[in-house]
Amino acid sequence: MDAMAAPAGSPAGGRGVEGVAALGYRLPAEWEPQAAVWMAWPHRWSTWVGDVAPVPTAFARLVRLVARYAPTRVLAGGPAGAVARSHLEDVAGVTLIDLPTDEPWIRDTGPVWLAPAAGRAAEPAAVCWKWNAWGGKYAPWDADARVGRWVAGAAGRPVFAGPLVLEGGAIETDGAGTLLANHRCIEDPRRNPGRARHELAAVLCHFLGGRKVVWIGGELAGDDTDGHVDQLARFVALGRVLAARQPDRLDPNHASLAENLRLLATATDAADTPLEVIPVDIPAGFAHAGTQLPASHLNYLVCNAAVIVPVFGGPTDEPALRTIAAAFPRHRIEPCPADVLVRGRGAVHCLTCHQPA
Numbered sequence: 001m002d003a004m005a006a007p008a009g010s011p012a013g014g015r016g017v018e019g020v021a022a023l024g025y026r027l028p029a030e031w032e033p034q035a036a037v038w039m040a041w042p043h044r045w046s047t048w049v050g051d052v053a054p055v056p057t058a059f060a061r062l063v064r065l066v067a068r069y070a071p072t073r074v075l076a077g078g079p080a081g082a083v084a085r086s087h088l089e090d091v092a093g094v095t096l097i098d099l100p101t102d103e104p105w106i107r108d109t110g111p112v113w114l115a116p117a118a119g120r121a122a123e124p125a126a127v128c129w130k131w132n133a134w135g136g137k138y139a140p141w142d143a144d145a146r147v148g149r150w151v152a153g154a155a156g157r158p159v160f161a162g163p164l165v166l167e168g169g170a171i172e173t174d175g176a177g178t179l180l181a182n183h184r185c186i187e188d189p190r191r192n193p194g195r196a197r198h199e200l201a202a203v204l205c206h207f208l209g210g211r212k213v214v215w216i217g218g219e220l221a222g223d224d225t226d227g228h229v230d231q232l233a234r235f236v237a238l239g240r241v242l243a244a245r246q247p248d249r250l251d252p253n254h255a256s257l258a259e260n261l262r263l264l265a266t267a268t269d270a271a272d273t274p275l276e277v278i279p280v281d282i283p284a285g286f287a288h289a290g291t292q293l294p295a296s297h298l299n300y301l302v303c304n305a306a307v308i309v310p311v312f313g314g315p316t317d318e319p320a321l322r323t324i325a326a327a328f329p330r331h332r333i334e335p336c337p338a339d340v341l342v343r344g345r346g347a348v349h350c351l352t353c354h355q356p357a
Contacts (some may be wrong), residue, residue: 019206024120026209028174030302033357041076041084042104049343050289058340060087067093069303073098102144108167109144110353111152127153129162135190165191169228174235177211184224211270218256220294230349231296236327245279292344299347310347312336
């Protein structure tokens with residue numbers, strides 16, 4: 001489907017901007033109803049750490065779990081298709097699609113979905129941003145650069161062409177105009193050279209219907225995304241955020257996560273309400289084959305009636321599950337073993353792209 005013209009109005013200023021909001025769109029919160037979840041079968045192993053033999057089985061387990069709660073569409077083109085069929089052909093609620101991809105991290109390559117604002121007649125739409133494999137880290141990326149538009153077109157949704165290099169895992173929202181983002185992976189000369197932070201905030205608000213961007217920083221050791229926010233901080237309700245914490249002062253993640261907690265404790269949302277910040281401890285020193293990996297329980301997916309939470313077989317699993325369950329009292333909490341999936345430097349949220357109802 002052809003891209004729609006950019007929303008009218010110049011993205012200027014960091015707070016309050018026209019754009020898609022004037023057309024009746026907003027970026028919905030993840031806990032709102034979903035029509036489907038999109039995924040992509042892993043097959044390019046050069047970006048993974050250590051033994052990858054268990055990865056297809058672990059990925060198929062995640063697909064089956066997601067499919068319990070939403071129709072699940074898995075991109076699996078070329079030779080990857082045969083492997084995917086051997087694992088998933090008879091799984092109810094799963095559709096395999098013959099489309100080539102480079103990487104399975106469809107949270108970043110897929111579209112960012114917009115929903116109609118309350119009382120507005122606009123049909124759902126999507127924003128497809130520019131793609132360069134996390135600042136040009138992994139070539140080639142031509143197939144993944146086409147994924148967003150293809151998925152939006154297959155869903156029958158019109159597309160806005162976002163003018164930034166932006167991955168879906170780099171942004172988070174409360175569904176009411178507040179955007180949460182890490183400046184490190186957006187204000188990045190390998191992605192968006194020459195763009196000042198206030199200009200980036202204006203563009204994000206313009207194309208996502210936001211009214212305010214709350215910036216944080218830092219990244220987890222071993223994270224090749226330069227600090228995607230879906231590993232670090234997540235909205236769970238209006239005015240309430242879960243934030244990753246590493247209490248071990250000798251751990252490489254301690255300082256940056258402590259700074260994020262400090263920043264969030266002083267932040268307000270688009271309604272000028274101070275944020276309530278709830279810390280979630282993440283695993284210390286999680287590694288495979290001598291390489292530290294970005295293991296975070298915040299890389300969960302809210303999927304209709306469930307929250308699918310990555311667990312890593314360590315002492316932080318149960319406390320994290322309890323905290324997330326308290327934040328989502330009406331949802332079923334589904335632990336998903338992610339010790340294998342994180343060898344690709346991501347987990348549940350990174351491997352899924354939810355499509356709002």
